[in-house]
Amino acid sequence: MKKTISIIATTGVVILGSAFLTDSVHAETPDNSQSERSTLNANLSEAEEKIANVMIDLEDLNEKIDSVNNALEQNKDKMSETTSEIKDTKEEINTIENDVKNLEEDIEVRNEILKSRIVSYQKSGGDVNYLEVIFGSKSFSDLIGRVSAVTKIAESDNKLMKQQKEDIGKLEDKKASVQEKLDGLNDMKVELEGMKETILAQKEQNEADKKELKEKEQKLRALKSNLQDKRRSLVTINREVEQRSGNVHSSSGSSSSSDGGNLTTLSKKEEKAPSGSLSEVMNAGMPYLGTPYVWGGGSPSGFDCSGFISWAFSQAGISVPSSTAQLQYTGSKVSYSNIQPGDLIFFNTYKTNGHIGIYLGNGKFIGSQNSTGLAIASMNNSYWKSHFAGHVRRIK
Structure with a gap:
């Protein structure tokens, strides 16, 4: 901003000199002096316009670089956050996999129990052994006891098989949950890689903007130096003309108007409003x-x-x-x-x-x-x- 104010001030001083010269040359002067002053005035106006444009571009580039740098910092934080989330998700998946492993072991134990029971009282197949157990009773009370025992065994087996089916359902739900987690994790990885690619591209763009900014700064310094040289030459010629003509005029009001016009030019940057039905x-x-x-x-x-x-x-x-x-x-x-x-x-x-x-x-x-x-x-x-x-x- 200090640099901008300094350049504006320099521009104002030069315009002041330009206006002063313009009003002071109405007196009779040699043709060659008039031509030289006109050329210098034209070059001076062109230099002032270029400085104004460069200053606007310079401010835009500074804002753009600040925005990209801020974006890079935000993306760095986002990448760190995403990496941490991936780590947490992997740990959760490991926990789920351990639960699945334990559940599979429980089911395997129940399978062994069922196998043992089948071997012990269903060697001849089906429900025939149940009948043998019942009709092998020695008394009515023994019959009742055997029927009750067979019923309890059947109920126990039914409960065990029902529990096993429920556990298998839970296992399938766990596996589906793990798969969903894995799919989400893979999507996050893909997005993270996309973010990395964009960040790298923005870094390259940022470097290009910095290079362009430095080039514009160099051009600005060169224009400023050239402007000062032209101003000194213009003042020298003006003094020579004044000494010859003996007619000196002050035109501070005109210079103020010119200076104000240039400041307005620097501050304005026309933008077009978007159009369309949406x-x-x-x-x-x-x-x-x-x-x-x-x-x-x-x-x-x-x-x-x-x-x-x-x-x-x-x-x-x-x-x-x-x-x-x-x-x-x-x-x-x-x-x-x-x-x-x-x-x-x-x-x-x-x-x-x-x-x-x-x-x-x-x-x-x-x-x-x-x-x-x-x-x-x-x-x-x-x-x-x-x-x-x-x-x-x-x-x-």
Whole structure:
């Protein structure tokens, strides 16, 4: 900011000199002096305009680099959090596998008990042995006792078999739970690799931005030095003309007006508002730019890419899915040559159609990137350009 103020001040001083000279040359002067002053004034105005443009670009680049650096820090935290979650999930899976192993051992013990009983009282097969036990009784009371014993054995076997069936059901549920955990863990690994890829791409982009920033700073210094040289030359010529003509005029009011005009130019940066029938959807996320990327998030407290899409459309009363797997088939497919603001665009990141955004027009889209959070990005960016395969969907 100090550098910016310094350059603005320098620009103002030069314009002051320029205005002073312009008003002071109305007196009769040699043709060659008039021509030289006109040339210097033109060069001075051109240099001032370039400085203003460079300053705007410089501020934009500084903001962009700060944003990317913050995004890198946030992604570093997210990667650490995800790694920790993977570790916890693996430990939970190990616990479940131990439970499954114990359950299998219990079932094996029960199988041995059933086998032992079958050998002991069903050697001749079926229920015949039950009849032999009953009709082998020596008295009525013995008969009652034997019937009761046989009944208890049968009930016990039935309970044991029922318990075994229930335990087998539990085992199947445990296995299904383990498989679900494994599937979720694999998805998290794939997403983590995608995040790493994006972060590396953002790092490369960041380095490119830094290089561009340094080049612009060097150009700015060169322009400033050149501007000062022109100013000194202009002042020297002005003094010579004044000495010859004896007519000196002050034009501080004009210089103030000129200086104010340049300051206005520096502070203004015109932006075009998005257009299209889905403007409510497109504008829904604007107040929340910078919201951090959150895996599975679908609210202004945190979005992932598909969660933001679903939320943005809901603000216009339109219901769409909240996963890229479903969104890639939602609405109608249109060619990129017919793309309109409000269309959905897909990028092949860690998988085909792995990332999604809302097209805003002029090559821009809004989306929740795990590198920047909710942000407006350019499709001409080298990363997004290389990952866009032309898949566009239109929600009617």
